[in-house]
Amino acid sequence: MMPLIGQEAQMQAFLTANAGARMHHGWILAGAKGLGKAGFARAAATHLLAAAAGPPPGGEGFFVPQGHPVRSLVEAGTHPDFMSLTRLERETTGDLARNISVDQIRSLQRLFSNAPSLSNRRVVIIDSADDMERGAANALLKNLEEPPAGTVFLLVCHAPGRLLPTIRSRCRILRFSPLDDRQMTDVLRSQLSDADEHEIAVLVAAGEGSPGRALSFVGLDLSGIEDSLAAIARDGDPANERRIALGKALSTKAARPRYEAFLERAPAFIAGQAKRRDAHTLPSAITAWEEARQLAASAIPLSLDPATVVFELCSHVAEAGRA
Numbered sequence: 290m291m292p293l294i295g296q297e298a299q300m301q302a303f304l305t306a307n308a309g310a311r312m313h314h315g316w317i318l319a320g321a322k323g324l325g326k327a328g329f330a331r332a333a334a335t336h337l338l339a340a341a342a343g344p345p346p347g348g349e350g351f352f353v354p355q356g357h358p359v360r361s362l363v364e365a366g367t368h369p370d371f372m373s374l375t376r377l378e379r380e381t382t383g384d385l386a387r388n389i390s391v392d393q394i395r396s397l398q399r400l401f402s403n404a405p406s407l408s409n410r411r412v413v414i415i416d417s418a419d420d421m422e423r424g425a426a427n428a429l430l431k432n433l434e435e436p437p438a439g440t441v442f443l444l445v446c447h448a449p450g451r452l453l454p455t456i457r458s459r460c461r462i463l464r465f466s467p468l469d470d471r472q473m474t475d476v477l478r479s480q481l482s483d484a485d486e487h488e489i490a491v492l493v494a495a496g497e498g499s500p501g502r503a504l505s506f507v508g509l510d511l512s513g514i515e516d517s518l519a520a521i522a523r524d525g526d527p528a529n530e531r532r533i534a535l536g537k538a539l540s541t542k543a544a545r546p547r548y549e550a551f552l553e554r555a556p557a558f559i560a561g562q563a564k565r566r567d568a569h570t571l572p573s574a575i576t577a578w579e580e581a582r583q584l585a586a587s588a589i590p591l592s593l594d595p596a597t598v599v600f601e602l603c604s605h606v607a608e609a610g611r612a
Contacts, residue, residue: 292479293329293332294476295466295476297350299329299463300333303463304350304351307337307340312441313441314441315444315456316443316444317418317456318330318444319446319447320464321467321498322501323496323505324466324467324498324500327416327445329465330443334441335353335360336350336351336352337410337441338359338408339357343408359407368407369405370400370405370406370412372400372413373416374397374414374415374416377390388420389415389420389425390424391424391427391428393425394429397432400413401437401440405439409438411437411439411441413441417447419447426453426456429442433456433459449462466498468499470493473503476500477493477496480504488512491512492506494515506550509550517603521606521607521610522606522609525611526603532600532604535551535599539599548595552589552598552602555605555606556585558606559606559609563575563577563578573608573609574608577605577608581606584605585598
C-alpha cells in the first residue's frame with residue numbers, strides 16, 4: 290500500500306469527523322485517478338474497524354500496526370463487517386467488467402441482514418462509484434437514504450459529476466488534489482527503492498501529480514522514450530534516424546505497453562514544449578499538440594500501424610521543437 294503522503298489534510302478531516310458526536314455515514318473521496326484515494330479508503334476503513342473493536346490501535350493518523358487482528362482480517366478479505374466492491378473479472382476473457390452491477394450492490398444486504406460481528410461499526414468501500422451502472426446507483430441510494438446503523442460508506446470517485454445528485458447530496462465530499470513534485474518524489478522513492486534519481490525525476494514529470502499514474506510507467510524505460518523525444522525536439526532529427534528507430538522498437542507485440550506509454554507521453558511532451566514558447570511561436574506549437582493528441586487518441590481504436598503512428602508523432606515533436 291502506498292503511504293498517504295499529501296493526504297494529511299483529508300486524513301485529519303476524516304479523523305475529526307469520526308471523533309465528533311455523529312460520524313457522517315457517506316463519504317465521496319473525489320479526485321483524479323491515481324491520487325491514492327482507494328488506499329486512503331482502505332486505510333480509513335481499517336482504522337475505523339480497529340478503533341471500534343478496541344482498544345484503540347494507537348499511533349498517528351490511520352496507523353494500525355502490522356499483525357493487529359482487524360488489519361489482518363481486512364487484508365485477507367475475511368473481516369465480517371467489511372466489504373469492498375469493484376468491477377468483477379469476466380470468466381471468459383479475464384478482463385474487468387464495464388460496470389459495478391446492481392447485483393453487487395444488492396449483495397450488501399447480506400452484510401446488513403445481521404448486526405455487526407466484531408464491534409458496532411461496518412464499512413463499505415465502492416471503488417469506483419463512477420463505475421456503477423444506473424440500477425446499481427439507485428440500489429445504493431436506498432442504503433444511503435436509510436443507512437444501516439453503524440455503517441460508513443466510502444465512495445471512491447474520479448468524477449463526482451457523474452454520480453446521481455441524490456447520492457452526492459447524502460454524502461460528505463472529501464477532495465483530493467494532485468501531489469507536488471516533492472511529495473511525488475517521496476511516494477515514488479518509498480515504492481521504488483532501486484530506482485535512480487533520473488528515473489524518479491522522469492516518473493515525477495510523467496505522473497503530473499498522480500503517483501498511480503507515475504507507477505504505471507515503471508518498467509517501460511520511460512526515461513529512454515523521454516530522452517528520444519528530447520533529442521528529436523532539440524535537433525529535429527533531420528535524417529529521420531531516431532523516429533525510425535523508435536518506431537521499430539515500439540511496433541512489436543512485446544513492446545505494446547511501451548507503445549501505449551509513448552502514445553500518452555508524446556502529446557504531453559509537446560504540451561511541455563508549447564509552454565516555453567513566446568506569443569509568435571506558440572500557435573504552431575499548439576497546432577502540433579492538437580494534431581498529436583488526436584492521432585494518439587485514435588491510434589489504438591482505429592488499429593493504426595504503430596511504426597507509422599510513432600513516426601508521425603515524432604514529426605509533431607520535431608515541429609514543436611522548431612516552433
